[in-house]
Structure formats: structure tokens, C-alpha cells
Amino acid sequence: MPILLLTLSEALADSWRTALGRAHCWRVADVATLADSLQDGQLVLADLVLPGIEAANWPALCRQGRVIAMSSDPDNGEGLRWLQQGAAGYAHAYSTADLLQQIVSTVKTGSSWVGRDLLALLCGQLGSKLPDSGQEAWRSQVTAREAEVIAALKRGMANKEIARELDIAERTVKAHLSSLFHKFGVDDRLQLLLKLA
Amino acid sequence: MPILLLTLSEALADSWRTALGRAHCWRVADVATLADSLQDGQLVLADLVLPGIEAANWPALCRQGRVIAMSSDPDNGEGLRWLQQGAAGYAHAYSTADLLQQIVSTVKTGSSWVGRDLLALLCGQLGSKLPDSGQEAWRSQVTAREAEVIAALKRGMANKEIARELDIAERTVKAHLSSLFHKFGVDDRLQLLLKLA
DNA sequence: GTAGATATTGTACTTAAGGGCAGTGTGGTT
DNA sequence: AACCACACTGCCCTTAAGTACAATATCTAC
Numbered sequence: 304m305p306i307l308l309l310t311l312s313e314a315l316a317d318s319w320r321t322a323l324g325r326a327h328c329w330r331v332a333d334v335a336t337l338a339d340s341l342q343d344g345q346l347v348l349a350d351l352v353l354p355g356i357e358a359a360n361w362p363a364l365c366r367q368g369r370v371i372a373m374s375s376d377p378d379n380g381e382g383l384r385w386l387q388q389g390a391a392g393y394a395h396a397y398s399t400a401d402l403l404q405q406i407v408s409t410v411k412t413g414s415s416w417v418g419r420d421l422l423a424l425l426c427g428q429l430g431s432k433l434p435d436s437g438q439e440a441w442r443s444q445v446t447a448r449e450a451e452v453i454a455a456l457k458r459g460m461a462n463k464e465i466a467r468e469l470d471i472a473e474r475t476v477k478a479h480l481s482s483l484f485h486k487f488g489v490d491d492r493l494q495l496l497l498k499l500a
Numbered sequence: 501m502p503i504l505l506l507t508l509s510e511a512l513a514d515s516w517r518t519a520l521g522r523a524h525c526w527r528v529a530d531v532a533t534l535a536d537s538l539q540d541g542q543l544v545l546a547d548l549v550l551p552g553i554e555a556a557n558w559p560a561l562c563r564q565g566r567v568i569a570m571s572s573d574p575d576n577g578e579g580l581r582w583l584q585q586g587a588a589g590y591a592h593a594y595s596t597a598d599l600l601q602q603i604v605s606t607v608k609t610g611s612s613w614v615g616r617d618l619l620a621l622l623c624g625q626l627g628s629k630l631p632d633s634g635q636e637a638w639r640s641q642v643t644a645r646e647a648e649v650i651a652a653l654k655r656g657m658a659n660k661e662i663a664r665e666l667d668i669a670e671r672t673v674k675a676h677l678s679s680l681f682h683k684f685g686v687d688d689r690l691q692l693l694l695k696l697a
Numbered sequence: 698g699t700a701g702a703t704a705t706t707g708t709a710c711t712t713a714a715g716g717g718c719a720g721t722g723t724g725g726t727t
Numbered sequence: 728a729a730c731c732a733c734a735c736t737g738c739c740c741t742t743a744a745g746t747a748c749a750a751t752a753t754c755t756a757c
């Protein structure tokens with residue numbers, strides 16, 4: 304599946320092609336048509352200067368594909384808006400080839416990409432609004448070793464496997480688990496997992 | 501400059517080494533010493549389970565190097581806290597090799613790395629606008645009776661209890677579960693639950 | 698009407714899970 | 728020194744979980 308380059312500027316398209324490899328890029332300039340024919344999970348680099356990209360088309364694009372907003376004049380406020388509307392990334396349209404590859408590669412794996420300072424802004428400004436209100440109170444009553452067992456449990460591992468990983472006897476794993484069961488008032492690993500989820 | 505692996509768990513260090521290349525990794529387990537001798541821009545993978553990592557050491561680490569917080573049990577609220585304290589990234593300690601390379605490569609270029617859903621949370625949309633990958637697709641391949649068993653399982657019930665509830669023999673419950681295990685390619689009820697979550 | 702999916706159950710077996718009891722060792726507190 | 732929390736382990740026992748090998752019954756589709 305080629306990467307779609309959504310821009311009117313031939314120069315921009317060219318610099319993207321050069322960075323990402325000419326072969327698997329496909330230039331498109333008509334937003335409206337694209338929104339209909341977009342495949343699921345399709346990767347799109349979208350030049351924000353493109354006429355008609357904002358209106359009704361952007362959310363439609365983002366529903367279908369993984370769209371990276373490419374700004375010629377990046378600004379944290381602007382970036383936040385596009386990300387809120389479903390963008391999978393926000394970057395400088397004239398990023399270096401290295402960075403561009405990085406971004407595409409990141410988004411391709413299903414993650415989102417956002418610059419360092421924008422992230423800092425997000426953490427600083429919106430962070431306080433999060434209901435992180437120490438719902439993690441249980442952590443305090445769990446020892447370091449028990450926490451490791453929990454982590455393993457959350458990966459669906461059996462006692463024997465956990466023992467191997469932590470390099471202790473299976474009996475010890477059971478001991479840690481028993482302790483956890485008591486602390487959380489549950490009967491078995493399944494209920495513990497549900498309690499923690 | 502090698503990547504520093506800051507963890508007590510040999511198993512974890514090993515999985516990181518395997519992903520990132522044995523040659524340019526360096527295992528360290530003492531936070532206090534490290535904080536002093538850290539080079540500028542040094543890349544560090546920091547296991548959050550490590551004792552003493554939170555206290556006064558974390559900010560010092562982050563001032564000197566690029567520190568990625570590795571959680572054995574990731575949670576958006578937790579992630580936010582570490583990022584606010586200067587982390588260059590927040591990821592699952594047991595990420596796949598591919599993803600780990602991705603993360604390291606991203607942070608190495610000077611960007612920050614943050615998972616998709618955490619970013620969505622930061623953007624204040626809680627993922628509602630992000631195309632989420634067919635979350636309930638599994639329902640189509642599950643029979644009505646199997647779905648009832650799943651519902652009971654999600655309440656942490658044992659086979660005997662499920663049998664009572666559905667008014668069938670325990671053996672039948674086991675049959676339904678076995679069928680589910682095959683359909684989802686898992687080995688037991690715990691993994692099934694994790695698969696469904 | 699025969700094939701296939703679904704639901705049901707039985708017997709018997711192996712392995713995993715969990716706990717009881719008992720003990721060792723370490724590190725910090727009073 | 729005495730205490731305590733934590734980590735670790737062994738032996739033994741009970742019960743739960745999961746599977747192999749069958750078998751019967753219903754319902755829908757071709």
C-alpha cells in the first residue's frame with residue numbers, strides 16, 4: 304500500500320518522495336475524491352495548505368486512514384487542533400528526510416507522532432485535568448517483587464514461566480501470588496487481574 | 501555511546517538487549533551512581549520497578565540524558581506523571597523488538613515517544629476520534645452460548661459456578677471454553693481474558 | 698436426507714493452581 | 728538483641744483446569 308501525498312505543491316511532494324522512496328509514494332491533490340476511496344489504515348501525508356482539507360473532509364479522512372498533518376508553519380496550538388480532530392501525527396512539512404522516515408515509520412506501527420515541545424505542552428497544560436487521582440493506591444501496598452509478578456501475570460504467564468523469568472522457585476511465585484490475593488481480597492489470579500483492570 | 505539499560509531484572513535487560521543489539525547496550529542497576537556519571541544526551545531505558553528511581557533521582561537523570569520510562573504495567577495516568585517529570589518517552593517494558601527499536605530510534609533523533617492512546621488522552625479526546633481497530637470483531641466468531649460463558653468469565657467465575665448459572669454440566673462449560681481457546685489461539689482462561697480486554 | 702454447526706454430557710487422565718506447615722536469610726527499626 | 732517485613736524455598740495435599748476420546752440431540756442448509 305503506497306503512502307499518499309496529499310498536496311498541491313509539486314516541490315513538497317518531491318521532497319517527501321525523496322525522503323520516503325519514490326516507488327511507494329502516490330501524489331493526490333483532490334481531497335473530496337480521496338475521502339471516498341481511502342483504504343483502511345492507509346497512510347496519508349496531508350499538506351495543511353491544501354484547499355478544502357479542513358472542512359468536512361478531515362474527519363472523514365482520519366476515520367479511514369492514518370493521516371499525518373504536515374504544516375508549513377508549525378505551531379503548537381495548531382498542532383493540538385489537528386490531533387484532536389484525529390490526526391495520527393503533526394509535523395513540519397519540510398522536515399529532514401531522516402525525521403520524515405522516522406515519523407512515517409512510527410505512524411505505520413500504529414502509534415502517533417508528535418514533536419517534543421508539543422508533547423511537553425500537552426503534558427503541562429492538560430495534564431492536571433486528568434483524573435489520575437491516585438487510583439493507583441494499590442501500588443503502595445504492593446512490594447517490588449509482587450509488582451513484578453503482577454506484570455508477568457498481565458502477560459498471561461503461568462507460575463512456572465514467571466518463576467523462570469524472575470529466576471526463583473515456582474513455590475515462591477505462589478507465595479507472592481497468595482500474598483496478593485489476600486491484599487486484594489480475591490481468590491485466584493483471574494479475579495486479581497479483574498480487580499487490577 | 502551505548503544505550504543504558506537501567507533495571508534489576510536480568511530477564512528484562514536481556515529482552516531489551518535482544519531487541520536493540522547486544523553490542524551497544526550497557527546494563528546498570530544503581531540509580532544513585534548513574535545520576536552522577538551520566539553523559540549529556542545519553543539514552544537510558546529505565547525500568548520503573550527499580551527501587552529508588554522515583555525519588556530525587558529521576559529529574560536528575562532526565563536533566564542529563566534522554567530517559568525512556570519503561571513500565572511493566574503501563575497506565576496513562578502513570579505515563580503522564582513520568583513525562584511531566586521529564587521522561588523522553590513512556591512505553592511498555594515488554595514491548596516487541598520492533599516497537600522498541602522504533603521507540604529508541606525516535607528518541608535518539610531528539611523527539612519524544614508516547615503511545616497512541618496516551619496521546620489521545622492528552623489531546624482530550626480519549627481515542628473517540630481515532631480509528632480504533634475493529635474492537636468487537638471477535639463477537640462474530642463466537643456463538644451465543646460461548647458469549648454467555650465469556651460474560652461469566654469476565655466476572656471471575658469458576659467453571660462450577662458458571663455451570664450453575666447457565667444450568668448445564670461443568671463438563672459443558674469446559675467444552676465451551678476449549679472451543680474459545682482454539683478460536684482465539686490461547687492456552688487458558690487467563691490469556692483469553694487478556695485477549696478480549 | 699445428509700452434512701455441518703451447535704449444544705450437551707460422560708469417564709478418565711494429566712497438569713496447574715493454591716494453600717498448609719515449616720524453615721532460612723537479609724535488612725532495617727527500636 | 729529483639730522484632731518485623733520481605734524474600735525465598737521445600738514437601739505434601741486438595742481442588743481446579745484443561746484435554747482425549749466418545750456419544751447423543753437439535754437445527755439449519757444444500
